[in-house]
Amino acid sequence: MITTLDDFGLNRKTNREIINWTQSMKVDFVSLLANSPFTNDAIQIYKENKNQEFSLGLHFNLIEGKPLCSRKDVMSLVSKKGTFYPLPQFIARLFFGLIKKEEVMRELQKQYDVFKDNQIHCEHISSHQNIHIFHIVYSYVDEFAKKNNIKYIRQLQTVKNRLRKFPIKYLSFIILYLISSRLFPLKMEQKSSFYENTFHPGTTYD
Numbered sequence: 001m002i003t004t005l006d007d008f009g010l011n012r013k014t015n016r017e018i019i020n021w022t023q024s025m026k027v028d029f030v031s032l033l034a035n036s037p038f039t040n041d042a043i044q045i046y047k048e049n050k051n052q053e054f055s056l057g058l059h060f061n062l063i064e065g066k067p068l069c070s071r072k073d074v075m076s077l078v079s080k081k082g083t084f085y086p087l088p089q090f091i092a093r094l095f096f097g098l099i100k101k102e103e104v105m106r107e108l109q110k111q112y113d114v115f116k117d118n119q120i121h122c123e124h125i126s127s128h129q130n131i132h133i134f135h136i137v138y139s140y141v142d143e144f145a146k147k148n149n150i151k152y153i154r155q156l157q158t159v160k161n162r163l164r165k166f167p168i169k170y171l172s173f174i175i176l177y178l179i180s181s182r183l184f185p186l187k188m189e190q191k192s193s194f195y196e197n198t199f200h201p202g203t204t205y206d
Contacts, residue, residue, distance in 0.1 A: 002028045002196045004154075006059055006126065007203060009033035009042040017202035019045050022052045029152075029196075031059035031126050034111035035068050043118050057124035057152070058112055060141065062131055063087045068110035069103075076100040077107060087129050091176060094134060095183055104140050112148065124152035126198075130159045133177065135184040158196040 005018045008030050015038060018030060032042060046056060063084050067074050071082045076099050078084055085093060093099050115122040125132070125141055132141045133156055145153055156177075163170040200206050 004029040004031060004126070004196055004198045006031045006198055006200050007033060007128075007205075008046075008056075008059070009036040009039040010203065011036075011038050012041055014038075014200075014202035015042045015045055018042075019049055019052075021199070021201050022049070022054055027052075027054045029057055029124055030054050031057050031124075032114075033059050033061055033128065034114040035061055035065055037065075039114065043114075043120070046120070047118075055123035056115070056120055057126065057150075058115065058122050059126050059128055060108060060111060060132060061128040062104065062107065063090050063129055067107050068114075069107050074103040074107050076103050087131070090131065091134070094136065095179065099136075101140055104137065105144065108140070108144050112144070122148070122150055124154070125150055126154035130154070130173075133159050134180040135186045136180070139184075139186050154196065158198065161195075162198055 003026060005021055005027055007014055008018050009015065009032050021027060022030065030046075032046075033039060036042075061084070062077055063086055066083050067078060071078055076093070077090075084090070090099070112122060125145055127133075127137075127141070132138050132154070138153075141153060144150075159173070160170070163173050
């Protein structure tokens with residue numbers, strides 16, 4: 001079983017809680033939010049604790065905060081305020097074909113570049129609120145992962161296992177996932193068969 005801690009970079013409290021968890025229990029993956037005001041704080045803590053036996057990966061984010069790209073380069077992803085559309089609006093825009101692939105790929109590259117710029121190997125990709133699970137976004141992430149030799153992408157079963165703890169969220173997700181499968185009938189290639197258990201230290205998600 002793989003243990004993953006999400007939202008590294010969300011805030012200082014979460015950053016420190018994640019490192020505390022890695023020091024007190026076996027953690028395999030930690031997922032970094034690359035566009036947060038506290039991303040640099042997380043990277044600094046990570047570099048100070050490089051002896052920890054976990055791999056850092058990208059927690060791809062298109063629904064919270066500001067993009068790393070300039071607004072003019074990702075117009076379909078951001079509001080007039082220059083911030084990402086929140087999850088409900090993002091999904092609606094995605095399903096109505098208002099999200100442009102080239103802009104998703106552009107922002108994905110920028111967030112991945114945070115790893116390259118800091119000479120950190122990116123082992124895996126997940127996403128904030130699991131937006132990459134919806135078929136068309138998954139196809140973009142899968143294409144990007146292959147191009148950059150990223151070994152793991154979080155899979156559907158991990159998301160379902162987690163959301164079963166929250167019946168209303170689980171039902172909503174299943175409905176949206178089925179709609180996604182009808183709108184974008186793409187084959188979801190499995191990257192791995194391991195069971196992943198996810199946690200969010202320092203937040204109220206768990």
